[in-house]
Amino acid sequence: MTRLTGGLIDRTRPLHFTFNGTGYKGFEGDTLASALLANGVRLMGRSFKYHRPRGVLAAGSEEPNALVSLRDGARAEPNTRATVAELYDGLSARSQNHVGPLHRDLLALNDLLSPFFAAGFYYKTFMWPKAFWEKLYEPAIRKAAGLGELSMLPDPDAYDRGFLQCDLLVIGGGAAGLVAALTAGRAGAQVVLADEDFRLGGRLLMESDLLDGAPASDWVESVRAELASLSNVRIMTRTTVFGVFDHGIYGAVERVADHLPVPGDKVRQTLWRITAKRAVLAAGATERHIPFADNDRPGILLAGALRAYANRWATLPVAKAGDAVAIFTNGDDGHRTARDLLAKGAKLLGVIDSRAGARALGDYRVFSGAQVTGSKGRLGLTQIEITEGGKVSWHEVGALGVAGGWNPNLHLASHHRGRPEWDASLLAFVPGQGGPQGLIPAGAAAGKGGTAQALADGARAAQAALAELALTAPQIALPEALDAPAAQEAFWHVPGKKRAWVDFQNDVTVKDIKLAHQENMRPVEHLKRWTTLGMATDQGKTSNVSALAVMAELTGNSIPETGTTIFRPPYTPVSLGVLGGGDSGPHFRPHRLTPTHGWAEAQGAEFVEVGPWMRAQYFPQKGETHWRQSVDREVLAVRAGVGLCDVTTLGKVDVQGADAREFLNRLYANMMGTLKVGMVRYGLMLREDGHAYDDGTCARLAEDHYVVTTTTANAGLVFQRMEFARQCLWPELDVQLISTTDAWAQIAVAGPKSRELLGRIVDDFDLSNEAFPFMACAPLTICGGLRARLFRISFSGELAYEIAVPARYGHALMERLMKQGADLGVTPYGTETLGVLRIEKGHAAGAELNGQTTAQMLGLGRMVSAKKDSIGAVMSRREGLAADRRRLVGLKSVTPQEQVAAGSHLFTEGAAQTMQTDQGWVTSSCWSPHLKSYIALAYLEDGDSRQGEIVIAANPLEGRELRAEVVSAHFVDPEGGRLRD
Amino acid sequence: MLIPHPLLGLRDAQEFTYLGDAALMNRPDPDAPGAEAAFCDYVFLRDNPAGVHRELWYHEQGDRSWLVVTRNTLTHEILGAELASDVKAGAAQ
Amino acid sequence: MTDLFPVTALGDSAPRNARFGALTLSENAGLALASLALRKGQAAPAPFGLALPEVARAVTSGPHGAFWTGRGQWMIEAEGLAETDFAAALQGQAPGCAVTEQTDGWVAFEIASDTGAPLEALLARLVNIDPRTLGPGCCVRTGLEHMSVFVLRRSETRLAVIGMRSLAGSLWHALSQAARRLED
CATH class of the missing domain: 3.30.70.1400 (Aminomethyltransferase beta-barrel domains)
Incomplete structure (x- = not known):
């Protein structure tokens, strides 16, 4: 155990958890990372490419190394950063990317083969033979490289979405963010304060600074309490604002239940779409490291993270209590860590400061003008090599903190063509021109990283935002705070021949950057793609700037001349489940139901999705084992008697x-x-x-x-x-x-006995052919006074009507028609039968009206009135369309039992089948129970003059072809007498 | 994006569907000489400026109005929005 | 009187009600609706004594109400008159206007709570509309789970969500699931 005293953990609430099957104990307030470190576990995973042993590097969401799989079974989630996984009782985590046990990964062999995996290795190695890519290279690479694995089981958790609107969105609840939220909150503005951590305070929780002479967490708590009491302020912890979209729209994920053993009834995560008039980006800063030889061992951390683990979580990343700790730094910030560690009772080897003449700020040894030039320890750090004034010495240490300076977290500010600017005094990029409108960076995110600086800057940013919204901002009494000394000297990496890691997550070393330079991949975009630097899930938060500096050194240009680094959404990885943000399964999308849906369900109908609608497809009867049996029966029933179909969806x-x-x-x-x-x-x-x-x-x-x-x-x-x-x-x-689509339930009543059936339900209405001819319509009442509309129209080619009643009566009307028509053999039919009936009649539907066809092709050319203008009239007469000779025809399979597949192309018999000889295509086809043959509709060149000819319907996809006779598209009642009788 | 609806104020672009160049409101005279060429232009040729563009949006999940929105296609800055029927009626006067 | 029996939009014989914590959801099957649109150049009538409201507003007068749906267009409501020919009655009150029967085109869910806060929390899960712009007497048409709905703030503590009748089941699911998730 390596627990120190103090910290923001609740020792009265112990929590039990397992890592790779071994049980451990932590406390409420721990992250998985802090709890593992407190248990002396430093080795947490293997690296992406070389399978090097890795532990935590950071203490926040920028963590590149400690990616673990959380939970089991269907809830297993790979690639979770242990540094942000809030500990709960019963948590189970596993390390990733190794074969065999973590401490003896068989694929560690890759590390010996590293010369083959240098920059551009994918591009250089897998060029040929091409065929090997899919079958050999890709599966092999996927197995060896990569991160965690999916469970391949359906996600059992629920996700939600929500919408918020506010005057001011404050992103980050540290010093600057809290002051900004308080300023705006007291001004009466609608405020949303979002922080990715489970506790407000940001870096204040990690530091030993006093605010108003008391621990910073006291001040944080007082501000939190006041904000919570304001009805116009919404505090959202565990919420990451991951992207900025146009006009002040922000995407955020709230991890509602990720810290609970089982989500229970709660949703797991919520996707928030926040529309904010202004936003303050108070996302803090991320420390960078200084690459040196073998700098990737567990136990080597960012110095600020070391400080955070000691101050907030009361632990040190050493193998056992009492092991010494060292700090490697290029500035004052490393010394701050050293002092904090001493105050926590850590044994300090000293501070290795790259600056000549560096002095201690406390009672510890300083190696000035010195560098760490190597490390030892197979599965965790045991020794470091210090080079000071040409003298090399090895020292036993359990942990090393590396302080290379801080990069403002300007990620969101770079989303809308925002270009970061180089600040030579801070040795970092800060938010520059452009970027999202209304987004105001503040505090460390704006390069104002001192505590007093950040507090004041948060107030400034909020006041600026409120002024733009014409709100009066009160002056907030800021707590008394000090800015820690922050002098530093540019020192980007330790020169040397051995591998020094820049990007831990994608295993990119200084050597790789040198190789990229040598191979002329010098622009930053090329560097990134050639080496994969910054392309991992952390987007190079801890590596990009260092890499730029190395490239700048190689080219002899300045860092801003070399390039800049911008970031895409999401700021941190977002699960696909929450981006779906809603239902899965049957409620994946809304379904429109027809007024007779319940009735059809009770009849045992099969349903089909038609756009958003669920429609009855066919109504199987007892003894029918194949859909064709049902459909054939329905079709024949309509043609012989009367059928009913809900056509409300039109x-x-x-x-x-x-x-x-x-x-x-x-x-x-x-x-x-x-x-x-x-x-x-x-x-x-x-x-x-x-x-x-x-x-x-x-x-x-x-x-x-x-x-x-x-x-x-x-x-x-x-x-x-x-x-x-x-x-x-x-x-x-x-x-x-x-x-009025939904207002009326409309039922098609089709078949020679339709008039007789309707006559039994209408109230005193003359249905005779004379009084109500084909294509007549009228309002009427039915069944004793119900308002209805009757249309004498036919899609089936039979005598037919469509009757419409207020939708809530659709169900009852269907039942009544079924009852009244029992002796007429009334038969409900679905969309399949509808399709067969209309193909038999040669009526066009979606397959014929597919956007490529003209009125002429449909045989409706004469309908297009030349006497008037209408949409499309002028262009329908242009030569290219008017000259089209393809016409809608019917096709009858010469061998009736063989189906002419829709999509088949038509050729004259004996002709070569080429694009040039193509004669048209088959649009729809079905079995016609009426003709006892497969039939089809097709567009055919000169189709209106080729009746009786045999054509070839070729289906090269399935290697089939069929002979078919060209016939009228009106297979049934071509004269249309039935409609009109 | 937020569309400044002339009647309803700022509304999320998700409520709208997009059609394109507002020149689609200028349907050629079908009886004028050279109508076919004019229609060909109208139907097939569109400006696609990198910069300020007048375009048609339909408030499908709203009041069903068609809007002419003036938008900078580079920055997505919206410079104004008018009811298309007002624009058309104004042009006719 | 017809001897046919109607079913509700949810396909039941009686309207559905449910309580989720502070929120009650009820299907308002008795609400009659008809649209009213002005002809070109026509002055707005005052059917049933309703002063037709301005953009994004709703008014009521006794059992009748009106809410704005578009320029020169309103939906007129009548509590408990779904079984009457309400469009005809409205046409009588608004001669010359374009009136269309809409009662069966929609399903209305009334949502009530003792205070306004739960309603606003529910709205935040459902629609991207600032609750500050949706106070009593306001209405909006917007998207809810890919469905087009009218949301009416009938009072501080009452809300109506009116959606397409064919989507009643999906809308009920969306509303009740959101309400249930707010329960604790």
Whole structure:
């Protein structure tokens, strides 16, 4: 055990957990990383490429090394950073990326082969033979390299989404963020304060600084309490703001239940979309290290992390209590760590300071003008080599803290073309010009890293934001604080021949950067891709700037001349589950149900998704074992008697206004202006480019009142297009539109006995052919006074009607029709039968109206009125379209039992099958129980003059071809007598 | 993005669907000489400026209005939004 | 009187109600709806004594209410009149206007709580609308889980979510799941 005294852990609440199956104990307030270190566990994983033993480098979300798999079974989550995994009782974690036990990884062999894995190795090695890539190289690389593994089980947890709007979003709850939130909170602004940690305070929790003479955590608690008491402030801990999007929209993930043993009823994580008028980026800073030979052993950490573990978590990353600790630094900040460690009772070897003439700030030894030039310890640090004034010496140490300076966490500020600027005095990039509008960096994120500096800067940033929002900001009494000395000297890496790691997560060394330079991959974008530097899940938070510095040194340019480093969302990895942010399974997306859905379910119908709708596909009866049996029965029942189908899904648009007639005339390609009240007409809409768009019916209910129907699939789009025409093209017309799709349950009653059946439910309404002919429509009442609309239209080719009633009566109407029609053999039918009936009748549907076809091809060329303008009319007459000779035809398989597959291409018999000889294609096909043959609809060159000819329907995908006879597309009742009787 | 709806104020772009160049409101006269060429232009040719662009957005999950939004395609800065019917009616006067 | 029996939008014989902590959800099956749109140049009528509201506002007068749906367009509500021909009644009150029957086009869920806070917490899970712009007397049409809905703040403690009738099941699922998750 390496627990020190103090810290922000609750020793009265012990927590038990396991790592690689071994049980350990930690306390509430621990992270998995701090608890493991407190138990003397330093080895936490293996590196990506070389399988080098690795431990924690950092104490926060920038951690590149200590990636573990948390939880078991379906909840197992790979690649979690142990440094941000909040400890809970029963936590189970495993290390990753090793074969065999962690301390004896068989793939550690890779480390010996490292000369082969240098920069650009993927590009150089796997060039040839090409065929080896998929079968050999890729699987092998995936196995050897990489991170944790997925459970391959469905995720059992629930995720949620939410929306917040605020005046000020404060990103980060450290010194600057807390002051900013308090300033804005007291000003009465709507404030959201988000912090990725489970406890507010940021770096203040990790430091020994006093605020107003008391521990900083006291001040943090007082601010937290005040903020929590303000109804206009929302505190969100465990919440990472991961990206900035246009116009002040921020993405954030709240880890609601990741710290609980089992989420229970709670969602695991929530994706928040936060719309903020202004935001303060108070995300702090990330320390960088100084690459030196063998600098990647467990026990070598960032010095600030060492300090954090000692101060906040009361532990040290040494193998056993009493082991000495050393600090390697290029500035004063390393000395701050040294003093804190001494205060915590750690045994300090001393501070190795690269600056000549460096002095101790306390009672410890300083190696000035010195460097750490090597390390030993197979699975964890045991010794370091110090070179001071040409003298080399080895020293026993259990841990080494490396302090290379701090990089402001400007990630979010670089999201919208924000270009970081080099600050020569800070030796770091700071947020520069551009970047997200309304985002104000503050505190350490803006290069103001001292405690007093950060507090004051947080107030400044909030005041600036509030002033822009015309809110008066109060002056906040800031606690008394000191800025620790922060002088430093540029010192980027220790020269040497051995490998010195720059990017730990992707195993990129100084040597790799040198090689990239040598191979002319010098621009920073090339450097990144050639070496994979910064391309790991941490996006190079601890490595990018150091790498730039190394490249700058090699090229002789300055760092800002060499390039800069910007970051993409997400700031830290985000699980795909929470990005889905909603339901999975049956509620993955909303489903529209027809008014007879419940009834159809009770009949045992099979359903099919049609766009957002669930429609009955067919209604299996007792003894039917194959869908075809059901469909054949339904088809024949319609043609012989009467069938019922819910067609509510067709889009319905109510069109009113003095100019409704003119409006519809311009919308439809065919003449609609002559339609009389009480009649319905088929209507074809074109796109403005002249191709067919959608078809349906148009019913004129009154002089200035029409109801238009659309296909199910295009209902929303046609409405949108009608609004476009109304608002953007012809706003001078008096037209009012509203969708009524859901308002009416519409049931098709089709078949020779449909009139007889309807006659049994209408109230005193003359259904005779004379009184209510084909294409008539009328309002009426049924079943003793229920309002209804009746349309005599037919999609099946039979005598048919569609009857509409208020949707809540759809269910009862279906039941009534079934009851009243029992002696007529009334049969419900679904979309499959609907499809067969319309193919048999040669009616076009989605497969024929696929966006490539013209009215001529559909055989409707004469419908396109030359007497008037309409959308698409002019372009439909252009040569390229008018000259198209393909026409809709019917095809009948010469061998009736063989299906002409939709998508097959047509050729003349004996012709070579090439693009040039292509004669058309098959759009729809089905078994026709009526004709006892497979039939199809197709577009065929000169199709209207080729009836009786045999063509070849070729299906090269399946290597099949079939002979088929060209026939009329109207397989059933080509004269249309049945419709009209 | 947030679209400044002239009636409803700032609304999230997720409520809208995008069509493109507002020149689509300028449907050519079908009876004018050279109508086919004019339509060809109208249907197939669009400016795609890197910078300020007037474009059509439809408030599908809102009041169903079509808007002409002036947006800088480089910065996504929105310089204004008007009801398309007002724009069209204004142009006709 | 017809001898057919209606079903609710959720497919039941009676409206559905549920309580989740501070929130109650109830299907309002009796709400009659009809749309009203002005003809070109027409002055706004005052059907049932309703002063047709401004953009994004709703008004009520006795059992009747009206909310703005678009420029020159409103939805008119009538509590408990779903079984009547409400569109015809409205047409009588608004001669010359474009009136369309909408009662069965929608499902209305009324959500109530003792205080406003739970309603706003629920809204934050459902719609991307600032609750500060959705005080009593306000309405908005927006997206909710990919569905288009009207949200009406009937009072500090009452909210109505009106969605497409065919989506009633999905909407109920979305509302009740969000309400349940807020329970603790």
